[in-house]
Structures are given as C-alpha cells and as structure tokens.
Amino acid sequence: MAKHAIRNRAVHIDLVEAMPHLMPRLPKPIGRTIERRLRKLGVKLYLNSKVEGASSEELNVSGKPIRSHTIVWTAGVANNPFFTDKDFTLSARKKVLVDEFLRAEGDKDIFVIGDNAETPFSGMAQTALYDAEFIAHNFACEHDGRPKLAYRPKEPAYVTPVGPDWASMLWKDVHIHGRIAALLRYAADFHAYTDILSLKDAAVQWTSTFEREDLCPVCSSVN
Numbered sequence: 001m002a003k004h005a006i007r008n009r010a011v012h013i014d015l016v017e018a019m020p021h022l023m024p025r026l027p028k029p030i031g032r033t034i035e036r037r038l039r040k041l042g043v044k045l046y047l048n049s050k051v052e053g054a055s056s057e058e059l060n061v062s063g064k065p066i067r068s069h070t071i072v073w074t075a076g077v078a079n080n081p082f083f084t085d086k087d088f089t090l091s092a093r094k095k096v097l098v099d100e101f102l103r104a105e106g107d108k109d110i111f112v113i114g115d116n117a118e119t120p121f122s123g124m125a126q127t128a129l130y131d132a133e134f135i136a137h138n139f140a141c142e143h144d145g146r147p148k149l150a151y152r153p154k155e156p157a158y159v160t161p162v163g164p165d166w167a168s169m170l171w172k173d174v175h176i177h178g179r180i181a182a183l184l185r186y187a188a189d190f191h192a193y194t195d196i197l198s199l200k201d202a203a204v205q206w207t208s209t210f211e212r213e214d215l216c217p218v219c220s221s222v223n
C-alpha cells in the first residue's frame with residue numbers, strides 16, 4: 001500500500017462460505033481453527049452465506065450487498081462431465097461407483113481412479129497416486145497369475161496452509177496447527193517434487209516457492 005501510495009483507503013478481504021463452517025468435509029475443529037487464524041489475519045468471514053450475484057461494484061450475498069471491486073471465485077470443483085454423459089453408475093456426489101478392484105460398476109474393463117472414483121478419500125492427490133499404484137500392482141498380479149488385492153482406502157494427511165508459516169494439519173486423530181504444521185507442509189511439498197523431478201531440480205523448484213513474485217512494475221522498481 002505504501003509503495004502504491006494507497007493511504008486512506010483500507011483493503012478488506014471478505015471470504016464467503018455457503019456452509020456453516022470452512023473446510024466442511026473435514027471435522028469441525030479444523031474449520032474452526034482455520035476460521036480463527038483467518039480472522040486474526042484480518043479476513044472477514046461470512047459463513048452460512050451464499051453468493052447469489054455479482055457486478056463490478058458489489059457482490060450479492062444472501063440478499064445483501066458487499067461492496068467489492070475484485071472477486072476471486074473458488075467455489076469448488078465438479079467431477080468430469082464425461083462420466084455423467086456416458087453410461088456409468090454414479091453416486092450422489094456424481095462420482096463413479098467402483099468395485100473392490102476400482103473397476104467401474106457394470107463394466108469390468110474400465111478402471112476409475114483418483115477424483116472421479118467413489119472411494120472414501122477421493123478428491124486428494126495423495127489418493128489419486130495411491131489408487132494408481134494399487135491398480136498397477138493388480139495389473140502385475142494379473143499378468144503373473146498371482147491373486148489380486150482388494151482395495152483398502154488409505155486416509156491421507158490434510159495439511160492446509162493459511163498465510164505464511166502457518167498451517168493446519170490433520171492426520172488420523174492428530175490435529176496440529178501453527179509453524180510446525182507449516183514446516184511439515186513444506187517438507188511434503190519437497191517430497192512431492194522429488195516424485196517427478198531429480199533431487200537437484202526438485203530443490204530448485206522447491207526453493208523458488210519461497211521467492212516473492214513481484215510482477216508489478218511499481219513494486220519491483222522500489223527497493
């Protein structure tokens with residue numbers, strides 16, 4: 001704000017969530033901890049509130065206007081319409097029902113893994129990778145004439161960063177938040193990079209995430 005000579009004009013961040021708590025798919029204490037953290041950072045929360053419309057000047061939230069010039073829309077991801085359009089059996093969440101080998105119900109030649117499969121922890125990259133390894137293992141078993149394994153869902157760790165050096169982590173019954181959870185997230189990110197890059201390239205990629213991206217000509221010219 002100082003660099004841009006914004007003085008008497010405050011910048012507000014308002015977060016609108018349709019459900020009564022943030023992170024509604026995780027246990028309530030996680031959402032509450034994240035809510036407290038966001039409030040501490042100065043974010044105003046509108047819970048149980050639905051965005052019903054928007055113009056260049058304001059957002060219509062549950063029938064009331066919130067003045068805003070900038071809107072960042074993040075209202076979730078939908079499953080791929082490919083499955084809806086074809087003849088797959090879908091769950092209430094519009095995910096494909098699968099058997100214990102992750103084969104689509106009704107068609108034993110089609111395997112569905114990751115976000116689109118109706119498994120307890122789908123919707124996470126960790127689950128998508130786990131599913132991929134699971135079916136790869138079973139393909140090898142089938143090829144070698146060994147018995148195949150039945151799918152056993154693996155609960156992933158949920159690490160949610162909120163602002164710099166703070167995260168909330170939930171792994172089974174363990175919930176921690178703060179700097180240690182943030183460090184665990186940084187470590188997990190590094191580990192994920194090494195899955196697809198050499199150690200050296202992973203280190204370069206990982207350290208670049210700590211650099212501030214200043215694409216603004218005003219900010220980058222003032223040091």
Ligand SMILES: Cc1cc2nc3c(=O)[nH]c(=O)nc-3n(C[C@H](O)[C@H](O)[C@H](O)COP(=O)(O)OP(=O)(O)OC[C@H]3O[C@@H](n4cnc5c(N)ncnc54)[C@H](O)[C@@H]3O)c2cc1C
Nearest residue numbers: 077080082113114115116122123124125126127128156159
């Ligand atoms: C903002 C955001 C943050 C996230 N953060 C995390 C996180 O911190 N940790 C975590 O574990 N998970 C996270 N996730 C979830 C994670 O990204 C997904 O669970 C994961 O990518 C699912 O993998 P997938 O292979 O099932 O699907 P995807 O990664 O979506 O891959 C599907 C691919 O199929 C392609 N495709 C679609 N239709 C066709 C077609 N007809 N023919 C050919 N190709 C097609 C798509 O382009 C896409 O590349 C996040 C997701 C989002 C959106």
